[in-house]
Amino acid sequence: MKNMLTPGYIGNFIIHLFMFILLISVYTYIQKLEKSGCMVECDVKYPYVKFIKQFSIFALGFILFVMLVPPGTILADIFGPKITTVYTFVIVMFYLVFGLYLWMTMTYTRLLITEKCKCSEDIRRELIFAGATIEMILLVLVILTVIIIPIILSTITIFFENIGDVSSKIESNLKNPVKGIKEVPKNAVGVFKGAKSIARKSLKGVKKLSKK
DSSP states (O other): OOOSOOHHHHHHHHHHHHHHHHHHHHHHHHHHHHHHTHHHHHTOOOTTHHHHHHHHHHHHHHHHHHHHSOTTSHHHHHHOHHHHHHHHHHHHHHHHHHHHHHHHHHHHHHHHHHTTOGGGOOHHHHHHHHHHHHHHHHHHHHHIIIIIHHHHHHHHHHHHHHHHHHHHHHHHHHHOHHHHHHTHHHHHHHHHHHHHHHHHHHHHHHHHHHHO
């Protein structure tokens, strides 16, 4: 079994610890507003308060598990790479929903601040707003650098690598449309094979990521 106390494991633990603290702060703050009757007193209508509270409970348990068992540690040793890949995928999906949760939390606390709701005044309100904003920015940066930018760069690279062939094919098809139509099935097969190859490489990349 691999040594668990690696820099990656410690970094994962610290990041999720901050998320854990934010979730506890959000849940206890909403509980306080409900028990004190502040939501009725301020009459601030926000449709997603129930979701924020319920997701906070679920996320606390999930984050606690991910803190202790990140992908590529004990889970990989016991269950193997396939289960670890599925686990990594579940974590990615959770982060996407968590991003939505952060946005809702930001807008709700911002609404309380702008409405100058006296009974909602609490140090947690400002800390939650600041923490949710920071984590939202970090999450967007991670998505950009890990997923979106590599996909865009790969697409641009493939485009420029094949631009010569594409332009010659277009010129040939304009000169001889019948030949171009006949080559449609062949080109479709090539596109399918290319997509299959990209999917295979992406799956390998996810597996490598889950082993780290």
